[in-house]
Amino acid sequence: MTSLPYSLEQLFVDQDPDLVADTIAPVLAWVPGRSKKKRSPPYVFPLEHTAAGHTTAHALELTWDRAKLAQRVPGLVAHVRRLRSARSAQREHVTELAAYGLSFVAISLLMPGRRVMTYNRGMAPDLLFDTTPNELRGVETAGRATGGRRALTLIRDGSAGDPGKRPQLLVRTDIAEVSLSLWCGSARTGIMEQVKP
């Protein structure tokens, strides 16, 4: 298993700060989880990466410098505290944004030089490198709070009555290139898989 260390503040260099900024607090709120045992950095995500038909096992070791992040994201500390503790905070959106943040990390590590230029809300892929009509290139993301690797494979492959993300992406003739980036908070794990071409 290859170790892949990454410090979160590097995202402001590797990706568009305007897209990254809103994912930082959710990552800080979501990744440490609730268990006291695994709440200190580095936060290790076993990451299965498949590209060009070849699968590699990595260990994403995520850290961050809170002070540096707070300089880039005003109000960060209070925001993280709120997302972790406030009853009105919407958990599903925190998970969603944290998954985008982790996807930005994985893209920066595994696809060096690729920059996400925009974000889709209504359809896959979520994160786009290229919006050229009928030649879309990007990464489809999903996050789950629990369920481990099994939860992520269900997202990818589907189950009874749910076709799964991979088959849905394969029929899309408007997409030239797409990968799946799937994350689980407990047990921490990730899947990054090239689906097309």
Added chain:
Amino acid sequence: MSLGLYEKQRQMAGGLKMRATAGLADGRSEHVFEACVLFHEAARVEQRAVGLIDAAPAETRLAALIEACACYVDGLDPPMAGQVWAQIVRERERVDAEVATSMLSRLEPRYERSHRAYAKLLSKLVFIRPGPGGSLVPPHARDRRGAAREVAEVTDSYPGAAIWWWAAYRIAEASGRNMHAWYALRRAHRLEPDNARFEAVSLLAATWALAPAAADEHLAGYRGRLDGTAPEVCLMYALGEVRLARDGPPQGRVERWERALQAARAGLAQHPGGTTRKNLRATELLIQSYLDDEKPTLELLYLAGLADVAVRARPTDDIADLVTTSAKEAA
């Protein structure tokens, strides 16, 4: 094909959507409303972006509609989401069925859930009857209280629905709850800044909802730039100045009347049709009578084509109030 401009617009929309999602994650009502505003702006940008591409492929046009609709669903505006969904239903026919189904696989269940929940809420309304032939403002005060409660329930669940903030404004205004009316109107306008009706009505509403200095500041934002502005905006600006002239100190009146006259004529210069033209003409005649130091009479309503207003008038009715009410009812 302006691909560079298209990419820039898509980039802008992406940033708006990400910020909006963060607002939803926060969960507090003010942050959720701001998220709705951002989603509405993103929807407009997405729909503008696709217009920049010459002969955009059907998949790209469908994708733009999907993004816009998703923004309205997540922006808690079911009526607008429904309007875009109607376009999706037509546009998907031009795309390969399997591809269209896959493109819609995320949005379709979300749209249907949103639509069902919204329809369920509307089915419980007693005092408000939305839709064609329906009534926004009940004629009796006791029913207006019930209507206000129902509308508040809808805007609590769907703070992104500008049409419901408009309903809240109409009911509050009819009930004399000026500050609440102003608040609701501003919410509607923030969600749909291009809506000429909301913009126009705010110019008149400011004069009775805000302190005179604040109302004057609101109108001041439009001074010197009314040429080419929507006739409705010119009309309400003019009536706003007339009202501030009436309620304010005598020394500023002539200046206000002159600005109001200019605005009414700017509106008429655009040759609007129907009731807007009649209301602008009545406003012009009203202001001219003030400037000529003559008492306005019902005759100006007849001259302007507002005989239906004139025949209902009582001898003690103020002509300026009649013209203003006519303009408000037409808004």
